Structures are given as C-alpha cells and as structure tokens.
Amino acid sequence: MNRILRGGIQHKERLMSTEEKTWYFARGGKTYGPFTEHGLCKHYEAGKFASSDYVFCKGQMESWVKADTVPGLCDSLELDPEPEPEHHQVPQYERAAYDHALDKKRMKKEAKKKQKALWDKLKKRPG
Numbered sequence: 001m002n003r004i005l006r007g008g009i010q011h012k013e014r015l016m017s018t019e020e021k022t023w024y025f026a027r028g029g030k031t032y033g034p035f036t037e038h039g040l041c042k043h044y045e046a047g048k049f050a051s052s053d054y055v056f057c058k059g060q061m062e063s064w065v066k067a068d069t070v071p072g073l074c075d076s077l078e079l080d081p082e083p084e085p086e087h088h089q090v091p092q093y094e095r096a097a098y099d100h101a102l103d104k105k106r107m108k109k110e111a112k113k114k115q116k117a118l119w120d121k122l123k124k125r126p127g
Helices: 012-017 039-046 092-124
Strands: 022-027 030-035 055-059
Touching: 022 039, 030 039
Parallel strands: none
Antiparallel strands: 022 030, 022 055
16 A cells, blocks of 8 residues: 555555545534545535535544635535436337237237127127
8 A cells, every 4th residue: 555656656645635535514513424525525516515514624624614714625626417317228129029018918908808898798688
C-alpha cells in the first residue's frame, strides 16, 4: 500500500488525500454518515440535507460547520446523472415465438368460451 509512484508521491498518501475523506451531515438532531465527498453531494442533490445544515469532515475539520461555509463543497464535483433504464432487446425470433405462444393461449381461451356457450345452449334445449 505504500508503493512509491512517479515524483516520489506515496500511493497511500495520495489515497488519503482523495478517497479517505469521511464526511457526515447533521439534520434535525440526527447525524448521518460516513460518506465520501461524492456520496455527501449525492445526498445534497437529493435534498436529504440543505446548505443550512451542518457538515463535518473527519481529519479535516475541528468542529461541525454549516455546509454553506465550506468553500466549493459539491461545486467541484460533476455528479453522475441518473442511469437510463436498461431495456432488454428481445431478438426477433424470440419475440415471434412469444407472440405465437400468446396467440395460441388466447385462441385456446376463446375456443373454451365458445364450447361452454354451445354446451349451455344445448342444456337449455327441451328434450
């Protein structure tokens, strides 16, 4: 984990500076977290906390501060857009087989209805 990269920067130090910042937010007397900065901003974007609520970054801050006093918080990150729903493309031959099975089922149901109607008609006949 302490592998030295180009320029003498240790891998562990680099990770701590970007990935290991642990954020929390407080709203309504409850504390939420831990989050990465990206995760914190996702909650902000979703409206789970406001800029008037308090945030804390473990190892970076001494006390809780209002979110709007932290310069650049959530401004520097481009949040991922919501993923598009995946649509399963059914191959044409599978679709045809599926449609055929539905047609067959529908025809069978209609035949049973007709048979029942005919049977009811025969029952009503005198004699």
